[in-house]
Amino acid sequence: MTAPLHEVNPAGAGRTLPDTQQGMRRRNLARVMHTVSAEGPLSRAAVASRIGLTRAAVSTLVDELIRSGLLEELGPERPGRVGRPGSALAVSAHGPAGIGAEVGVDHLAVCAVDLRGEVRARAVRHAANRGRAAEPVLAELRELVDQVVAEAGREGLWPAGLAVAVPGLVARDARTVVRAPNLDWRDADLGDLLATDVPLTVGNEANFGALAELWLGDDTPPDFLHVSAEIGIGAAVVVDGSLLHGTRGFAGELGHVPVQPEGPACPCGGRGCLEQYAGEEAVLRAAGLEPGEDRVGLLAERAAAGDEDVRRALREAGTALGIALTGAVNLLDPRTVVLGGALAALAPWLLPSLESELDRRTAGPACPVSVSRLGPEGPLLGAAHAVVRAVLDDPASVAERA
Amino acid sequence: MTAPLHEVNPAGAGRTLPDTQQGMRRRNLARVMHTVSAEGPLSRAAVASRIGLTRAAVSTLVDELIRSGLLEELGPERPGRVGRPGSALAVSAHGPAGIGAEVGVDHLAVCAVDLRGEVRARAVRHAANRGRAAEPVLAELRELVDQVVAEAGREGLWPAGLAVAVPGLVARDARTVVRAPNLDWRDADLGDLLATDVPLTVGNEANFGALAELWLGDDTPPDFLHVSAEIGIGAAVVVDGSLLHGTRGFAGELGHVPVQPEGPACPCGGRGCLEQYAGEEAVLRAAGLEPGEDRVGLLAERAAAGDEDVRRALREAGTALGIALTGAVNLLDPRTVVLGGALAALAPWLLPSLESELDRRTAGPACPVSVSRLGPEGPLLGAAHAVVRAVLDDPASVAERA
Numbered sequence: 189m190t191a192p193l194h195e196v197n198p199a200g201a202g203r204t205l206p207d208t209q210q211g212m213r214r215r216n217l218a219r220v221m222h223t224v225s226a227e228g229p230l231s232r233a234a235v236a237s238r239i240g241l242t243r244a245a246v247s248t249l250v251d252e253l254i255r256s257g258l259l260e261e262l263g264p265e266r267p268g269r270v271g272r273p274g275s276a277l278a279v280s281a282h283g284p285a286g287i288g289a290e291v292g293v294d295h296l297a298v299c300a301v302d303l304r305g306e307v308r309a310r311a312v313r314h315a316a317n318r319g320r321a322a323e324p325v326l327a328e329l330r331e332l333v334d335q336v337v338a339e340a341g342r343e344g345l346w347p348a349g350l351a352v353a354v355p356g357l358v359a360r361d362a363r364t365v366v367r368a369p370n371l372d373w374r375d376a377d378l379g380d381l382l383a384t385d386v387p388l389t390v391g392n393e394a395n396f397g398a399l400a401e402l403w404l405g406d407d408t409p410p411d412f413l414h415v416s417a418e419i420g421i422g423a424a425v426v427v428d429g430s431l432l433h434g435t436r437g438f439a440g441e442l443g444h445v446p447v448q449p450e451g452p453a454c455p456c457g458g459r460g461c462l463e464q465y466a467g468e469e470a471v472l473r474a475a476g477l478e479p480g481e482d483r484v485g486l487l488a489e490r491a492a493a494g495d496e497d498v499r500r501a502l503r504e505a506g507t508a509l510g511i512a513l514t515g516a517v518n519l520l521d522p523r524t525v526v527l528g529g530a531l532a533a534l535a536p537w538l539l540p541s542l543e544s545e546l547d548r549r550t551a552g553p554a555c556p557v558s559v560s561r562l563g564p565e566g567p568l569l570g571a572a573h574a575v576v577r578a579v580l581d582d583p584a585s586v587a588e589r590a
Numbered sequence: 591m592t593a594p595l596h597e598v599n600p601a602g603a604g605r606t607l608p609d610t611q612q613g614m615r616r617r618n619l620a621r622v623m624h625t626v627s628a629e630g631p632l633s634r635a636a637v638a639s640r641i642g643l644t645r646a647a648v649s650t651l652v653d654e655l656i657r658s659g660l661l662e663e664l665g666p667e668r669p670g671r672v673g674r675p676g677s678a679l680a681v682s683a684h685g686p687a688g689i690g691a692e693v694g695v696d697h698l699a700v701c702a703v704d705l706r707g708e709v710r711a712r713a714v715r716h717a718a719n720r721g722r723a724a725e726p727v728l729a730e731l732r733e734l735v736d737q738v739v740a741e742a743g744r745e746g747l748w749p750a751g752l753a754v755a756v757p758g759l760v761a762r763d764a765r766t767v768v769r770a771p772n773l774d775w776r777d778a779d780l781g782d783l784l785a786t787d788v789p790l791t792v793g794n795e796a797n798f799g800a801l802a803e804l805w806l807g808d809d810t811p812p813d814f815l816h817v818s819a820e821i822g823i824g825a826a827v828v829v830d831g832s833l834l835h836g837t838r839g840f841a842g843e844l845g846h847v848p849v850q851p852e853g854p855a856c857p858c859g860g861r862g863c864l865e866q867y868a869g870e871e872a873v874l875r876a877a878g879l880e881p882g883e884d885r886v887g888l889l890a891e892r893a894a895a896g897d898e899d900v901r902r903a904l905r906e907a908g909t910a911l912g913i914a915l916t917g918a919v920n921l922l923d924p925r926t927v928v929l930g931g932a933l934a935a936l937a938p939w940l941l942p943s944l945e946s947e948l949d950r951r952t953a954g955p956a957c958p959v960s961v962s963r964l965g966p967e968g969p970l971l972g973a974a975h976a977v978v979r980a981v982l983d984d985p986a987s988v989a990e991r992a
Contacts, residue, residue: 208642212614411837425921432829434923435813445917446951449850458916458951514860515847515917519827521836549848549860 288572394422400570416529465508510545658989690974796824802972818931867910912947
């Protein structure tokens with residue numbers, strides 16, 4: 189999701205373009221930004237020693253980053269340190285910000301995150317988006333984006349990019365929603381429909397949720413499988429700290445892995461897919477409940493109150509998840525499986541059967557399963573942070589626009 | 591598989607080390623080698639224009655590569671071209687070679703491949719390795735390696751590396767065979783056991799088979815799922831032209847994806863795994879045949895002769911493969927599925943049911959399935975070429991040893 193945001197990023201440039209002084213400068217600017225972001229405040233000397241360049245080379249890079257508003261000087265370091273005091277550098281709390289947006293079935297949300305990772309502005313609106321066409325939904329989203337950008341602007345922030353999380357399949361152009369089964373969207377080009385001047389990236393909500401887990405989760409490893417749910421079941425595969433997109437951008441469709449090859453027909457064309465056992469509607473049906481507004485809240489409430497039908501339905505969903513995850517774990521060998529989105533709230537009742545199925549089917553130590561702390565916040569935060577990471581990965585691209 | 595061969599490779603250096611003149615030179619040497627390898631013979635000027643560096647910069651790099659025996663000059667270009675005639679450059683047919691080796695259940699094989707990709711020496715020996723311990727097998731393999739290295743040496747080639755393909759799980763250190771169910775190997779450190787001076791890489795045979803398909807196949811795309819079989823069923827996932835290894839190096843275990851969750855128990859600890867339906871032994875059993883020496887040959891011969899029991903057994907194996915592959919395709923979104931190894935010989939009888947299952951279960955256009963032209967040669971060639979590619983990827987590492 190992050191890569192298409194800027195045409196040039198350090199890893200891509202290193203592989204495909206000739207290796208020039210200009211490319212080297214660009215990659216070293218990124219190294220300085222990442223170092224200060226991860227470990228700052230730091231003096232110029234400390235940055236130099238951490239990235240293995242001379243103090244003089246680092247000073248030139250730092251000056252450029254200060255001029256374009258990406259770094260700021262906090263003034264002389266506090267006394268008590270050895271040597272000549274240097275001025276501590278920090279990532280700027282003003283300047284570029286990442287705008288994240290989320291189109292949910294029941295809501296729209298937008299937030300602005302600064303380069304330090306702080307949420308600085310936010311707007312949420314309930315909206316009945318199920319079966320609704322792209323134009324009116326995106327017109328409403330655009331209003332929220334403008335509102336958040338204006339609010340962030342009052343704090344000295346300007347939008348470096350806008351990333352939109354949607355519950356559907358997104359093409360590799362990171363603009364076109366090919367299909368969003370629970371909205372009435374098909375081949376919707378969000379670049380045209382949102383018509384914003386801010387550089388745009390569109391991505392699947394499960395993918396942004398996984399990136400949020402990678403960047404903001406507690407000790408999340410760089411290789412994991414993230415499983416989430418809103419109406420459907422989505423998954424995202426993170427390998428060596430990057431999303432696996434697939435040829436068309438459709439990787440991670442765990443919801444349509446066959447669990448019982450001769451099970452009930454699925455709208456996808458298959459039979460016995462995971463979604464037929466562990467999708468929200470299947471679970472509500474199995475529990476004898478009607479689909480309403482806050483479906484996950486209802487299931488969690490009833491399960492907590494001891495409703496045996498709901499608990500059984502969730503137990504069976506956990507078993508189906510365990511079977512589908514066994515296949516995924518055998519294919520991908522991830523370090524962990526993380527349950528996010530709506531599944532996080534239902535984890536207490538899903539996990540026992542899910543883990544027992546995964547354990548008994550796996551030779552050797554089973555893959556550990558953990559529950560996301562971010563829950564339903566993941567996709568929105570992941571989207572905003574994807575923009576912030578793209579700035580840290582290629583500060584030069586933003587400096588030129590500052 | 592390729593990455594661990596040398597500690598420094600261009601992509602890795604770009605990401606983790608400071609960007610220095612030295613690193614830049616190293617990466618540019620690789621660009622020159624890859625360009626001449628892919629498009630040569632080429633003049634210095636042609637190389638310069640293709641990689642976007644000055645003619646002078648390219649000449650310095652070329653001289654270094656000629657001095658260390660990686661490139662050679664073919665003499666003046668033939669007349670009829672515009673401009674001053676330049677001397678054409680080609681990848682050297684002498685100098686470093688990749689040594690590939692394969693440990694099969696019924697055979698051992700070793701070959702030497704030069705930097706141009708030609709097989710220059712080769713040795714194969716039948717061996718009853720099933721249930722045999724690592725020490726005697728590797729002592730025998732070492733003899734074959736020495737024999738092939740000596741033969742290659744007589745043609746002016748020296749071993750830049752040795753890559754060994756094994757039918758088992760290999761740890762990420764690319765030395766240790768953690769488990770090889772059809773040999774009697776467990777936690778065997780091939781670095782110790784082979785005791786060779788040549789830099790060693792050990793990999794799973796399905797992974798090397800997939801790399802062979804990537805590098806030598808007809809128009810193989812950079813994203814595909816490679817499915818192969820000897821005794822077990824192995825798969826390898828190639829993403830953006832690289833193998834997906836998994837956290838422990840165990841990715842690609844398609845054979846233990848659940849196909850029928852309540853099916854027969856599998857030695858892996860699961861139930862109804864793909865191997866219980868499409869593994870060699872399961873197919874022989876279903877066809878009413880005894881496991882003998884050339885099991886795949888027997889199945890192919892009987893099926894070709896119209897044996898209805900064998901054809902039915904292969905049809906059912908194809909169905910099970912189709913179900914497991916539906917899950918894999920949904921998770922990974924590869925461009926194609928390639929059947930390799932023993933499966934290639936059986937494809938005529940597996941494909942119809944496999945493709946029909948995959949088609950009917952997939953929404954939208956199904957993932958195309960093709961059959962490898964390399965067949966059982968894949969793992970051995972993939973291993974040798976992995977060494978050759980590592981030389982092209984970081985010529986400096988070899989030049990230092992030349």
